Amino acid sequence: MFPHRLAVILFVLLSLSGNAQRSITSQFQSSCVSPPPPPAFVAQDSGVAETGSRSVGYKIPFDTIRFNHVLGTQAFDVVVCFDGVINSSQIANADRYVDSLVKTLESIAQYNPRFKYFNVYRVAKISNEQGAAWGFAGDTNVDNRYGSRFNKYGLPRLILPEKYDTLFADIEQFVPQYDLALNLCYDKKYGGSGWNLYDGRKVASFTLDEQTGWHLGDEVACHEMQHIMPFAGHGFLGDEYEDTLACPIYDTIPISYLISPNFTGDTFLDRKWEHCMGLPGIGFYPNAGICPNHYRPADNCIMHQVFGFPAFCPVCRENSTAWLDSMINPVYNVSPLPLSFSGGYTFKVSVDTPFANTFLYQWLLDDTLVATSVDSLTLNFSQVSNSVNHTLKFVCTDVDGHIIDTTLRRPWITSWNLLTKDTAVGVSVISQSEIFSVTPNPAKTEVSIQSSSLIKSVTITDMLGRCVFRNDTVNNPLLRTDVSTLTKGVYIVTAVTKSGKGFTRKLVVSF
Numbered sequence: 001m002f003p004h005r006l007a008v009i010l011f012v013l014l015s016l017s018g019n020a021q022r023s024i025t026s027q028f029q030s031s032c033v034s035p036p037p038p039p040a041f042v043a044q045d046s047g048v049a050e051t052g053s054r055s056v057g058y059k060i061p062f063d064t065i066r067f068n069h070v071l072g073t074q075a076f077d078v079v080v081c082f083d084g085v086i087n088s089s090q091i092a093n094a095d096r097y098v099d100s101l102v103k104t105l106e107s108i109a110q111y112n113p114r115f116k117y118f119n120v121y122r123v124a125k126i127s128n129e130q131g132a133a134w135g136f137a138g139d140t141n142v143d144n145r146y147g148s149r150f151n152k153y154g155l156p157r158l159i160l161p162e163k164y165d166t167l168f169a170d171i172e173q174f175v176p177q178y179d180l181a182l183n184l185c186y187d188k189k190y191g192g193s194g195w196n197l198y199d200g201r202k203v204a205s206f207t208l209d210e211q212t213g214w215h216l217g218d219e220v221a222c223h224e225m226q227h228i229m230p231f232a233g234h235g236f237l238g239d240e241y242e243d244t245l246a247c248p249i250y251d252t253i254p255i256s257y258l259i260s261p262n263f264t265g266d267t268f269l270d271r272k273w274e275h276c277m278g279l280p281g282i283g284f285y286p287n288a289g290i291c292p293n294h295y296r297p298a299d300n301c302i303m304h305q306v307f308g309f310p311a312f313c314p315v316c317r318e319n320s321t322a323w324l325d326s327m328i329n330p331v332y333n334v335s336p337l338p339l340s341f342s343g344g345y346t347f348k349v350s351v352d353t354p355f356a357n358t359f360l361y362q363w364l365l366d367d368t369l370v371a372t373s374v375d376s377l378t379l380n381f382s383q384v385s386n387s388v389n390h391t392l393k394f395v396c397t398d399v400d401g402h403i404i405d406t407t408l409r410r411p412w413i414t415s416w417n418l419l420t421k422d423t424a425v426g427v428s429v430i431s432q433s434e435i436f437s438v439t440p441n442p443a444k445t446e447v448s449i450q451s452s453s454l455i456k457s458v459t460i461t462d463m464l465g466r467c468v469f470r471n472d473t474v475n476n477p478l479l480r481t482d483v484s485t486l487t488k489g490v491y492i493v494t495a496v497t498k499s500g501k502g503f504t505r506k507l508v509v510s511f
């Protein structure tokens, strides 16, 4: 379903620091000339479930590890796939590893209050052979499911899944609405990658990593997943370390992809994190960025090194917080439009707030602020002009103080079109048959898809019949969806109501 492109990618890697980095580097540098075979895998786990582990109850091939039953798929959908597992015992081992990763994610400062927004799923399909291959074709080969392979581009710790069509087909079979793809390769060598395909697909890879004697897979996963945050227009978090092996690879990345907020080759006067200067630990560190002559914002950060699991620096934290906001919608159970605009009507929303609530609520009538801090608003239509139509908006904004650049905030906006003028005539028609509308049309940012009865599903397709949006669990007379990322053009909106009646409308998306 995706265009098949062979073009590469922005990928980014990870680094250990200090002694750890030196030992890993020296261990592998000689191998760049003549790659050794991967070390023999020694199973250290019996495969028997540990006390308290869920391993006994794991479902194969698909398991839901945690799920937000309030928000459903409006939450953040993370899918972990296993590559190079060859039996159920290995799946049980890898599953325990995923449990550990979930705990680690919860412990990250900016994710902890928002951890309720994480839906985590696991896909475990069996490979023909165990672990990952080494190097390019002609080196060793391993018949694993996703083609995971170390030593890509001569960088030993860089592990990439080469059969990404298989990987994403497996994910979409179970979680078509996925937001983040993780590839856990059943190999005990240290390695990882955050891999961004030009077609928009992206996957972070990591390994069990026990060869080094450290249990670093979680740290690597946390580091790598930050690389594949496609934060709207603001770039991917980059590495903050200097690595002469990696530099030639970075040199091949189109400059348009080098827009990471946390490293720069710019001059001192053009540093990207100016708004964070003055915060503890934030500065402008020369000769320590991705490559020589690049700069980074902090002396330490998990994007700098994973050993010891340092916290995210404020620049990275700001971006990952704002990025998570852009991946979820905490607003649910929105009041439908009233069927007539007379008398009083109470509009109400429900919001799944973070544990440390940093959300600000605002209600705007025709873009004028009329209420704050409340989740419902009563309008008396006799006091609202019926000579024009109106728009009521509920704006929920995450004002987390760690999002220092307020332009990075992505408020969740719920809006109602109050057609007090247009429905002054024809009210009886509204009550007699199902009505269906898509407004505004043309649309630039968001459309409201409304029916006088419950909508079951909504699909938006382009003129070539390709699906660009689908929601099979609307269960509401009103669905709002963002169309700002769609290419300008004409689309077909199809909705099916609870009564089984289908509607289609043409939708024009304009700039």
Ligand SMILES: [Zn+2]
Binding pocket: 240, 262, 298, 300, 301, 302, 303, 304, 312, 313, 314, 315, 316, 317
């Ligand atoms: Zn950082």
